[in-house]
Amino acid sequence: PQAARPPEPAPPPPKAPDIALEREKKLREQKEREREREEELAKQQQQKKAEAARKAAQEKKEQEARERAEDEAERKKEQQQKLAEAKKKQEAEAAKKKEAETKAAQQAAAQSAADRAATLKRMQAMAGTGGEGNAARSSGPSGSYGGKVAAAVRPNVVYPEADLVNGNPGAEFDVRLAPDGTIVGTPQLVKSSGLTNWDEAALRALQKTEKLPRDVDGTVPPRLIVTLRPKR
Incomplete structure (x- = not known):
């Protein structure tokens, strides 16, 4: 039989310096882990602060933009109101000016018409009016003077539509004359024939005539009412 072996001796206990080193190592590792955790927490807090600041800045920017937009809208509204x-x-x-001008024009037209009517009435009362192409006869002009005026004006009449006119309406003109018979200024239409084309043609004929003949006694009346008709 084998001989019995004695038990192996137990390992000697660690030396005191080795225990101290191990403990110190563990403390260092623990402190390192705590430091890393603190750094991580600090980093997270910094990130949160940065994000909060970014959001605050963004909100402030948006708020300022809204306020500017509101101010601009209000300014435009006020401007539109002022423009309106x-x-x-x-x-x-x-409208007030136009009304005043219209009223003034109506008053002037009424006055002008009244003046023309009064002048025509006065001249007709003094001289009467002749027939086609005749001139008003005053106390001075002879009975044949109207015919002489018609003979002077008729060659200058250009009115091809004469044969198409119903009746023979007359256009009456107030004509001022110089002592030599020259027509002074523009003859004034005091009574329309009712045919605008004929009124214009008769006026052109008078203007083209320029000078009326003298009466049989060699004189020329200073003013005449000349009636011109489209048909002879």
Whole structure:
């Protein structure tokens, strides 16, 4: 039989310096882990602060943009109101001015018509009016003077539509004359024939004539009412 072996001796206990080193190592590792955790927490907090600051800046920027937009909208609204008020005022002033001008024109036209009517009436009362192409006869002109005026004006009449006219309406003109018979100024239409084309043709004929003949006694009346008709 084998001989019995004695048990192996137990390992000697660690030396005191080795225990101290191991403990110190573990403390260092623990401190390192704590430091890393603190750094991570600090980093996260910094990131959170940066994100919060970014959001705050973005919100502030958006708020400022909204305020600017509101201010701009309000400014445009006020500007549009001012423009509308100015336009309304301008239109009212224009309407008032137009009304005043229309009233003045009507008054002037009425006065002018009244003046022409009074002049015509006065001249007709003094001289009467002749027939086609005749001139008003005053106390001075002879009975044949109207015919002489018609004979002077008729060659200058250009009115091809004469044969198409119903009746023979006359256009009456107030004509001022110089002592030598020259027509002074533009003859004034005091009574329309009712045919605008004939009124214009008769006026052109008078203007083209330029000078009326003298009466049988060699004189020329200073003013005449000349009636011109489209048909002879």
